[in-house]
Amino acid sequence: MEDKKIIVRLRGVVKRFDGDVVVNHLDLDIREGEFLTVLGPSGCGKTTTLRMLAGFETPDEGTVELEGKDVVGIPPNERDVNTVFQNYALFPHMTIEDNIAFGLVEKKVPKKEIRERVQEMVKLVRLEGMEKRKPSQLSGGQKQRVAIARALINNPKILLLDEPLGALDLKLRKQMQQELKYLQKKLGITFLYVTHDQEEALLMSDRIVVMHDGRVEQIGTPEEVYNHPKTKYVAEFIGASNLLEGYVTEIEGGRMTFSFEFGKINLKSRGFKMEEMFYLCVRPENLRMSQCPVEHFHIRGRVTEVVFAGSVNRTFVRLVNGQVLRAESQPDVEIYPVGTLVYVYWNPDKCSFLHTQEDQIYDVIEEEIDKTLEEEANVSIDDVLPSE
Amino acid sequence: MKKRFRSQPGPLAVFYAILVYIFLYLPVAVVIVFSFNTSERNIVFQGFTLSWYKTMFSNSELMWAFRNTLIVAAVSTAVSTVLGTLCAVGMQRFEFKLKKAFNSALYIPIVIPELVFGVAFLAFFSLVHVDMSMATLIISHVTFSMPFVEVTVRSRLSGMDPSIREAAMDLGAGEVHTFFRVILPTISPAVISGAMLALTLSLDDVVVSYFTAGPNSETLPLMIMGMVKKGISPDVNALSTLMILGTFFILFFSTRIQRKLENS
Amino acid sequence: MKKKNKEALPRGFMIGPAMAWLALFLLLPLGYIVVISFLQKNAYGGVILHFSLASYRSLLHAAYLKVFAESFLLAFETTVLCLLVGYPMAYIIAKSPEHLRAVMVLFMMLPFWINSMIRIYGWSTLLRNQGVINWILIHLGVISQPLGMLYTDGTVLLGMVYDLLPFAVLPMYTSIEKLDPFLLEAASDLGAGKMHTFLKVTLPLTSPGLFAATIQTFIPALGLFYISDMMGGAKKMYIGNLIKNQFLSARNWPLGAALSILLIAVTLFLVGLYSRVGKMEDIV
Numbered sequence: 001m002e003d004k005k006i007i008v009r010l011r012g013v014v015k016r017f018d019g020d021v022v023v024n025h026l027d028l029d030i031r032e033g034e035f036l037t038v039l040g041p042s043g044c045g046k047t048t049t050l051r052m053l054a055g056f057e058t059p060d061e062g063t064v065e066l067e068g069k070d071v072v073g074i075p076p077n078e079r080d081v082n083t084v085f086q087n088y089a090l091f092p093h094m095t096i097e098d099n100i101a102f103g104l105v106e107k108k109v110p111k112k113e114i115r116e117r118v119q120e121m122v123k124l125v126r127l128e129g130m131e132k133r134k135p136s137q138l139s140g141g142q143k144q145r146v147a148i149a150r151a152l153i154n155n156p157k158i159l160l161l162d163e164p165l166g167a168l169d170l171k172l173r174k175q176m177q178q179e180l181k182y183l184q185k186k187l188g189i190t191f192l193y194v195t196h197d198q199e200e201a202l203l204m205s206d207r208i209v210v211m212h213d214g215r216v217e218q219i220g221t222p223e224e225v226y227n228h229p230k231t232k233y234v235a236e237f238i239g240a241s242n243l244l245e246g247y248v249t250e251i252e253g254g255r256m257t258f259s260f261e262f263g264k265i266n267l268k269s270r271g272f273k274m275e276e277m278f279y280l281c282v283r284p285e286n287l288r289m290s291q292c293p294v295e296h297f298h299i300r301g302r303v304t305e306v307v308f309a310g311s312v313n314r315t316f317v318r319l320v321n322g323q324v325l326r327a328e329s330q331p332d333v334e335i336y337p338v339g340t341l342v343y344v345y346w347n348p349d350k351c352s353f354l355h356t357q358e359d360q361i362y363d364v365i366e367e368e369i370d371k372t373l374e375e376e377a378n379v380s381i382d383d384v385l386p387s388e
Numbered sequence: 389m390k391k392r393f394r395s396q397p398g399p400l401a402v403f404y405a406i407l408v409y410i411f412l413y414l415p416v417a418v419v420i421v422f423s424f425n426t427s428e429r430n431i432v433f434q435g436f437t438l439s440w441y442k443t444m445f446s447n448s449e450l451m452w453a454f455r456n457t458l459i460v461a462a463v464s465t466a467v468s469t470v471l472g473t474l475c476a477v478g479m480q481r482f483e484f485k486l487k488k489a490f491n492s493a494l495y496i497p498i499v500i501p502e503l504v505f506g507v508a509f510l511a512f513f514s515l516v517h518v519d520m521s522m523a524t525l526i527i528s529h530v531t532f533s534m535p536f537v538e539v540t541v542r543s544r545l546s547g548m549d550p551s552i553r554e555a556a557m558d559l560g561a562g563e564v565h566t567f568f569r570v571i572l573p574t575i576s577p578a579v580i581s582g583a584m585l586a587l588t589l590s591l592d593d594v595v596v597s598y599f600t601a602g603p604n605s606e607t608l609p610l611m612i613m614g615m616v617k618k619g620i621s622p623d624v625n626a627l628s629t630l631m632i633l634g635t636f637f638i639l640f641f642s643t644r645i646q647r648k649l650e651n652s
Numbered sequence: 653m654k655k656k657n658k659e660a661l662p663r664g665f666m667i668g669p670a671m672a673w674l675a676l677f678l679l680l681p682l683g684y685i686v687v688i689s690f691l692q693k694n695a696y697g698g699v700i701l702h703f704s705l706a707s708y709r710s711l712l713h714a715a716y717l718k719v720f721a722e723s724f725l726l727a728f729e730t731t732v733l734c735l736l737v738g739y740p741m742a743y744i745i746a747k748s749p750e751h752l753r754a755v756m757v758l759f760m761m762l763p764f765w766i767n768s769m770i771r772i773y774g775w776s777t778l779l780r781n782q783g784v785i786n787w788i789l790i791h792l793g794v795i796s797q798p799l800g801m802l803y804t805d806g807t808v809l810l811g812m813v814y815d816l817l818p819f820a821v822l823p824m825y826t827s828i829e830k831l832d833p834f835l836l837e838a839a840s841d842l843g844a845g846k847m848h849t850f851l852k853v854t855l856p857l858t859s860p861g862l863f864a865a866t867i868q869t870f871i872p873a874l875g876l877f878y879i880s881d882m883m884g885g886a887k888k889m890y891i892g893n894l895i896k897n898q899f900l901s902a903r904n905w906p907l908g909a910a911l912s913i914l915l916i917a918v919t920l921f922l923v924g925l926y927s928r929v930g931k932m933e934d935i936v
Contacts, residue, residue, distance in 0.1 A: 056554055076557040077566075083558045089551035093573040093649070102569075106560035154559065401744045405756070408741050411814070412763045415774025418784065422777065432787055471670045478666030490667070493674050496682070499867070499923050501875025503892050504685070504912045505678075507899045511688055511909070512681035531677045534670065563662045588765045594878050599899070612769040616776055616882050628770040635765045 004031040007190055013062035015048050022048045024214035035184050037193045039201040040211035046194045050160050054083045082151035084161045088143045090135040096146050097131040103154040121149040141172045158190040177204055198238045210234050228352050235281045242325045243279045248272045262299040267348050279354045286350040287327035289342040303340045317344055423625035444623035453611040461590040464529035469583040472537025477571060480545040497532045506599035520602035528600040529590045537582035544578030577646040584642050689909035699905050707906035723891040727873035730812040734820035734869045742824035764818050772882055776802055808884040812873055819868040827861025860929050867926050871919050
């Protein structure tokens with residue numbers, strides 16, 4: 001995986017709309033043949049990033065390279081990149097066949113070849129017998145397949161998918177997720193997939209890029225971003241997380257002691273320094289409850305809410321300091337009714353750590369102080385110099 | 389699903405609606421009925437005849453006016469449809485400095501009384517020493533009908549998914565191909581309505597034509613206007629009846645074409 | 653940079669012609685009218701290049717003020733009648749079953765597709781002293797002398813309402829149709845009576861449509877000169893006839909231009925008011 005060719009390279013990409021920075025100094029490498037997902041809430045800049053790759057938007061700063069060639073300024077129709085749009089964007093006046101053939105007709109491919117390749121695509125996305133229909137006669141899932149076929153037939157260097165399953169209902173979405181993943185594996189085409197659905201991202205991707213406020217928060221495999229979130233934001237955005245803030249009080253022989261409001265935990269050392277502040281992150285499914293104290297854990301709380309969520313039971317426990325932890329247990333595990341006093345605990349190996357973002361906060365403040373100093377300096381120079 | 393809450397109009401409402409329609413169609417019916425009248429005066433229906441439908445062809449003045457009307461309507465509709473459609477697509481697509489000002493300019497002919505245009509054209513053409521002719525008539529008609537086409541087409545465009553255009557470009561189509569292969573077919577129902585609007589505005593116009601028609605380019609409405617007080621011979625009724633039929637015909641087919649395009 | 657250059661060509665091609673056309677044949681003539689209104693007339697019906705406010709000053713003459721008053725009154729009456737007749741009609745159409753609605757609107761607009769001269773001529777055939785209505789009434793023995801119906805103020809009003817009614821009904825229909833029936837349900841659910849629901853919910857919510865209808869009737873009513881010419885026998889002078897006469901027979905262009913500017917000003921004022929309550933697109 002690591003030594004695969006890099007097909008898209010974004011460096012220092014900035015995009016502003018009306019002065020608002022939507023994409024903020026973005027660096028991103030996309031490897032050939034991978035299924036890369038850009039995950040983030042709406043407004044995080046993920047769709048804008050995709051549109052800059054497609055050629056619908058021009059970055060204000062930075063470079064966008066496709067196979068080593070800078071493509072900034074090249075219009076979408078001259079890029080070997082195709083897009084599957086959120087609302088399919090099928091041509092309403094054309095039959096399914098003509099929709100799929102559109103790109104090949106533009107390339108002036110001979111008619112006979114077009115017919116063969118369209119037939120091939122139709123078979124691939126399992127739309128046989130629908131060729132002569134119009135888009136308005138198709139269901140959402142079928143429209144989506146046409147949109148995918150229409151893009152794939154051009155053998156793009158990379159296929160961009162902008163929340164392609166957003167308009168489908170849950171069941172169909174699950175099915176299409178599998179189909180898309182299967183198609184991608186079978187054809188070996190690079191997919192750049194944009195979504196706000198973390199479950200979808202975890203399920204389908206080779207790698208996930210978590211974006212927030214126009215910046216990349218973390219890039220990694222689904223396993224990495226889920227089990228080892230690098231920032232508080234990632235931990236909270238992907239799956240639910242229980243975060244406990246504390247710091248290192250002892251380091252000894254490969255182990256360390258993490259001290260926090262509710263006591264101390266002895267853990268494997270992970271390269272933290274003494275006194276270093278960090279969050280301990282426990283996923284809800286790893287949180288256990290008991291009515292009597294367990295080992296050295298003494299985190300006591302009261303059950304405030306129990307939710308039945310189908311495959312799991314969700315229990316919310318309020319701690320003495322007011323923080324609410326979330327636990328998820330299998331239906332066969334005993335649940336405690338609301339009001340019960342419980343001790344929460346977890347397997348110390350089944351938690352991850354992330355740095356508190358205080359450093360970053362300091363960075364920002366310093367930057368701003370620098371800026372104001374600079375401005376003041378400018379003003380004073382202008383004022384001091386006599387105007388002639 | 390909304391239907392459940394809609395109460396059906398009662399008998400009083402039906403009666404009222406019928407009265408309004410009678411009011412609207414009464415004068416039209418009179419014109420049609422008297423085109424079959426044997427009497428030359430449009431007062432009493434004396435007997436049925438089709439002779440006016442023959443004699444109207446020998447009324448050279450009437451035929452000339454009819455010909456002028458058709459030419460002006462056809463040319464001004466074609467020009468204003470092309471200009472208005474292109475403009476609408478451009479306005480929807482691009483942002484530029486003068487866009488707001490230009491947008492207001494487009495609404496001027498729609499809101500300002502036609503009379504003001506009529507006199508403005510009269511003054512303008514005399515300033516640049518252009519004699520009134522078919523050309524000035526056509527120019528004035530294009531000016532007041534083009535904004536209607538533009539607005540009709542643009543309202544359709546604003547309902548169109550913008551990613552359709554992007555999809556075409558994404559699949560390798562340049563500006564020109566995108567326009568002809570994707571945008572134009574998608575907006576064609578609106579283009580047809582716009583063209584129909586331009587056509588009727590031109591066929592119907594009296595006020596602006598009154599000022600911009602030359603001595604040789606009198607249109608049918610202008611001619612009828614001149615004749616109303618003196619009394620109109622029934623061959624005008626006959627031609628009017630044919631024009632009404634023609635209007636129905638065009639309307640019928642254009643809505644059918646539109647519906648066909650819409651369903652696709 | 654590159655992007656802008658690429659867009660310049662199609663943009664110029666698409667918007668350029670329309671822009672050039674409107675600049676040449678709309679803004680220039682209207683601009684010229686503005687200029688003329690500040691000039692003096694010469695003896696031969698042309699204008700002298702000499703700045704003057706004379707034509708604006710003469711607008712204040714009692715005779716012209718009377719013309720304005722009569723014109724605004726006629727336009728006002730026309731508008732009120734169109735709204736009064738049109739609102740129930742718009743309401744009935746909007747409340748009709750869906751498949752009937754389109755047909756009803758179509759039949760509302762159809763007369764508009766038929767030449768207005770022909771329709772006005774139809775009216776004069778009906779209303780003349782030797783016209784159809786008088787003939788019928790005399791033969792039925794209701795009257796012995798023909799009623800002088802044509803060429804009165806009443807017939808002018810009739811012609812105006814007739815010509816403009818569809819333009820009043822359409823915008824009102826659009827806004828009534830958009831009205832959420834659940835809202836009316838909610839109002840009656842909350843105990844509002846029918847009249848009360850109408851006054852407190854329906855009317856305010858459809859006011860943009862009412863305003864658009866007002867504009868659609870009031871402004872054209874100010875400028876329609878041919879109806880008063882043909883159905884009023886040109887006995888009374890309205891602003892439309894006045895402007896027409898200044899340009900064609902009286903040959904006082906500066907005065908005609910000043911009158912036109914007055915019409916434009918009234919129009920812009922009304923449209924300006926409207927743009928606060930509704931969208932411009934809905935006027936069309």
